[in-house]
Amino acid sequence: MRGAAVAEMRTPPVKALRRFDTIRLIPSRYASTEDSVLTPLAENPHHLQDLFDLDNATNARLLGERDGLLGIGIDELVFGVPNFRLINAAFTYARPEGSRFNDGERGAWYCSFTNKAALQEVIFHKTIEYAEIERFDDSVIYQALIADFNSSFHDLREQEGFAKCLSSSSYIASQTLAQTLLQEGSMGILYPSVRHKGGTNLACFRPALVGNVRRGLSWRLTWSGSPVPRVSSA
Numbered sequence: 456m457r458g459a460a461v462a463e464m465r466t467p468p469v470k471a472l473r474r475f476d477t478i479r480l481i482p483s484r485y486a487s488t489e490d491s492v493l494t495p496l497a498e499n500p501h502h503l504q505d506l507f508d509l510d511n512a513t514n515a516r517l518l519g520e521r522d523g524l525l526g527i528g529i530d531e532l533v534f535g536v537p538n539f540r541l542i543n544a545a546f547t548y549a550r551p552e553g554s555r556f557n558d559g560e561r562g563a564w565y566c567s568f569t570n571k572a573a574l575q576e577v578i579f580h581k582t583i584e585y586a587e588i589e590r591f592d593d594s595v596i597y598q599a600l601i602a603d604f605n606s607s608f609h610d611l612r613e614q615e616g617f618a619k620c621l622s623s624s625s626y627i628a629s630q631t632l633a634q635t636l637l638q639e640g641s642m643g644i645l646y647p648s649v650r651h652k653g654g655t656n657l658a659c660f661r662p663a664l665v666g667n668v669r670r671g672l673s674w675r676l677t678w679s680g681s682p683v684p685r686v687s688s689a
Contacts, residue, residue: 465616466609466636467611467617470608472605472606474568474603477567477601477604478566478569478570478572478599478671479545479565479567479601479602480573480600481598482597483595483596483673485544526560531546532547532662536668537668538600538669538670541668542662545563545662545665546561546562549562552626553626555649555658556629556644556646556658557633558633564602564657565657565659566656566657567655567656568654568656572656575651578686582682591678591679591682594675596673597673597675598670599672600668601668601669601671602666603667604657604666608657609636609643609645610645610646611645617632620646621646621647621649623649642659642661643658643659643661644658673688673689674686674687675688
């Protein structure tokens, strides 16, 4: 039972955080300000509009901004600030299986305190994908999104009793804890990076707390037959 996974856990302490220049990496195609990826598929402007209409009908961010999602209401999303669509997308596009501190209905803004930690998180998950198809042959560009935070978050750092929430292979306990904290009004969770020793990550639960979002460096990750990619600036 999921509840049993954290039945013996106490609530982690809440600590104030004032941190500038946190790093979130997303595939560059999602951060692009250029033409839509649908544009090359269209034969003419009218055809392109039809493609937009079809895409928008199932676009999770747009559904959320129209109050059409179960996991997050329109009252929590942000509008009228720089890069608000990128902020909203983090909370409205959730992986079906969820991530460490969110389920499949509601996303979170995951970021790291350093470039190294952010890169290691991305490299780990992409390498798992390639291992599943037994092919390490790809080159992808990730765009850094820089954000500032000034709020209080539940803190798992240097806390005993939360080892299951920091498992390298299971998100059962961590998602259960996150759901409990979210229902109690938590702003998010600070936690030590599982993929980069000494690194610190933040899973922010509230769109309004993601401040001053701007673009940072771009990184190219290249797999050439080895599970260890080559990392270079893009």
